[in-house]
């Protein structure tokens with residue numbers, strides 16, 4: 001057989017056209033650097049879309065995966081699996097909540113939480129209590145339930161009809177919140193820091209009012225921590241920077257150390273909602289993924305990576321503020337640990353392409369937001385290389401070269 005090319009042409013032939021891939025074919029990585037098949041090294045400020053908290057080539061993670069893979073790769077949830085038990089206990093300890101369900105991806109965790117919310121509400125009140133709300137500009141995933149909560153034209157166009165009895169509250173708009181929630185509300189899904197939406201933090205005032213209304217109407221609050229969770233903002237859960245006490249929490253992206261893994265963690269309130277056979281998954285809580293997850297969380301704690309996220313993130317904000325004084329293209333900087341959004345004048349895609357030429361991988365979201373989700377191991381020195389490259393790019397742009 002002819003040697004298969006891994007290039008953009010071959011990509012067009014082989015795959016559905018739902019991705020816009022970078023023209024890089026990575027073969028390996030080390031630390032915050034990823035290496036293409038031509039040997040080019042790139043500083044990776046995207047980290048597998050916020051997944052690779054430990055960067056690349058962490059030996060503890062590799063060891064945990066290899067050891068578990070040698071013992072047992074898959075059995076399904078017909079069995080009791082030690083790595084799953086240990087990770088569940090860890091998540092309960094970290095969250096102070098009481099029960100765990102493991103899934104394989106963020107959207108599946110959201111799906112499970114929607115189902116649990118509806119079942120909980122049905123058992124608690126009239127049949128009309130089934131409305132699931134989210135916040136404008138949010139992102140919760142791509143399957144039907146999660147997509148219905150993410151009702152923006154670019155995500156849902158052509159896929160209607162969506163899940164009924166869903167709706168949206170204007171982000172941080174307390175008046176709109178008061179108007180939208182009612183006794184028909186089963187749950188409100190919320191990202192304490194919106195990721196795909198462009199790195200926006202929900203206000204404490206909004207959260208406090210949401211919690212008061214929860215008392216009044218008896219709905220659940222589900223925290224989508226899929227992107228902002230697992231330490232990225234400097235606390236294990238990003239809602240810990242707010243007064244929020246959620247009834248359920250969804251985790252995914254970095255949770256499996258790069259392997260597919262997600263979790264729903266729930267409070268006592270929802271502890272008995274799922275009954276035997278009412279929900280499940282073949283792969284969810286796979287022992288290799290759970291072993292990786294445990295190693296990942298342990299490394300975050302051992303290496304004090306949440307502290308590092310705060311320090312390096314702070315450094316980056318200060319440097320971006322200096323850039324903003326020089327470059328009018330920068331409109332706004334939003335930074336929560338190592339979750340960073342920089343709003344720029346023009347389409348952020350331009351900067352993604354310019355940075356790529358300088359072997360720096362950054363990401364654009366929400367049209368004009370440069371988004372950075374680097375590994376939590378990023379040092380200020382490494383971060384500075386990204387800042388310097390962007391400084392050059394802004395300067396060249398102004399000079400028109």
Ligand SMILES: *Cc1c(COP(=O)(O)O)cnc(C)c1O
Pocket residue numbers: 105106107108110139140141142191195196224225226227228252253
């Ligand atoms: C990525 C993401 C999801 C969806 O996760 P997948 O694993 O891609 O299904 C849901 N919510 C948030 C906040 C995300 O960032």
